[in-house]
Amino acid sequence: MELAFGRSESGSFSGAFSSKDLLDTRFSRVAADRHYVSRERAAISRDASEHVLLSMLLEGEVTISQGDREARLVKGDIAIYDTTQPHRFVVTQPFAQVLVRLRRSEVIERVGHLNDLTARKLSSSRGMGLLISNLLHDVDYQLDHISAGAMRVVNTSMLDLICSGFGEIRTESHAHLREHQYRLMMRILAFVDQHLCDSELNCAVVATHFRISERYLRKLFSEGERSLSERIWHQRLEEAKRRLSAQGAFNKSITSVAFECGFKDTAHFSRAFKDKYGMTPREHRQRAVASQH
Numbered sequence: 001m002e003l004a005f006g007r008s009e010s011g012s013f014s015g016a017f018s019s020k021d022l023l024d025t026r027f028s029r030v031a032a033d034r035h036y037v038s039r040e041r042a043a044i045s046r047d048a049s050e051h052v053l054l055s056m057l058l059e060g061e062v063t064i065s066q067g068d069r070e071a072r073l074v075k076g077d078i079a080i081y082d083t084t085q086p087h088r089f090v091v092t093q094p095f096a097q098v099l100v101r102l103r104r105s106e107v108i109e110r111v112g113h114l115n116d117l118t119a120r121k122l123s124s125s126r127g128m129g130l131l132i133s134n135l136l137h138d139v140d141y142q143l144d145h146i147s148a149g150a151m152r153v154v155n156t157s158m159l160d161l162i163c164s165g166f167g168e169i170r171t172e173s174h175a176h177l178r179e180h181q182y183r184l185m186m187r188i189l190a191f192v193d194q195h196l197c198d199s200e201l202n203c204a205v206v207a208t209h210f211r212i213s214e215r216y217l218r219k220l221f222s223e224g225e226r227s228l229s230e231r232i233w234h235q236r237l238e239e240a241k242r243r244l245s246a247q248g249a250f251n252k253s254i255t256s257v258a259f260e261c262g263f264k265d266t267a268h269f270s271r272a273f274k275d276k277y278g279m280t281p282r283e284h285r286q287r288a289v290a291s292q293h
Helices: 041-046 104-111 127-145 148-173 179-195 203-210 214-220 228-244 254-260 266-277 281-291
Strands: 004-006 015-022 025-032 035-039 051-066 069-074 078-082 087-103
Touching: 004 281, 015 127, 015 148, 025 127, 025 148, 051 104, 051 127, 069 078, 078 087, 078 127, 078 148, 087 104, 087 127, 087 148, 104 148, 127 148, 179 203, 179 214, 179 228, 203 214, 203 228, 214 228, 228 254, 228 266, 228 281, 254 266, 254 281, 266 281
Parallel strands: none
Antiparallel strands: 004 035, 015 025, 025 087, 035 087, 051 069, 051 078, 051 087
């Protein structure tokens, strides 16, 4: 799978990696110093890896970002992310993890879609998270001793348990919503994705399109991690960041990229970009250009 690798500090770097397979599922143990890896749309277009990755943290601290969500994991936490969509994995402290690569189609078959499940933290301190953690540890350590005939049963049972655990996150997150409200939210998010770079996109436009009031629209997203306006703003910044670092767009001006991503005011865009990423759009592009050489 094609990834971009980087570090925020100079000096030596150490890491270790090992893996073994359970049929189509791959178990890997990864340990490394602080760094980050990201997967952007350009890499996805060149390398159509269709997997779901599950990270179970053994030591350290990481942040996984995908879509408009961000999960900060510490020892014992579990999260999944989708290789068919852009994501970022930032190691903020030297870490160790068990990384489980699952076939995306088998996960989709069990959970329906991944839109609201990736980059969501599942704690292994109790409940389904604890059951999943114990099973993954046991399978990882005993994999060499599982007979070929039993592998299919173990793999299926493991997938069922993992998907049930993350399905529980969905149930908890939307327990306050009726089914039709949840479906409406998913349609709204799909509409936002489709029209993200339209500078006229805002809550009023969304409300008009779906024939609901702005008040009701705000209420739908009031208990989530971000309001709809914040989601639109966040996704536009992420898209601009991706385009600024795309090799084929280095000749485009920062103003052009900002306008293409739906921003109307370049000064406001630059301030928001620096607030979110700790660097200006120009500094981000300069780093991206340097990394290509």
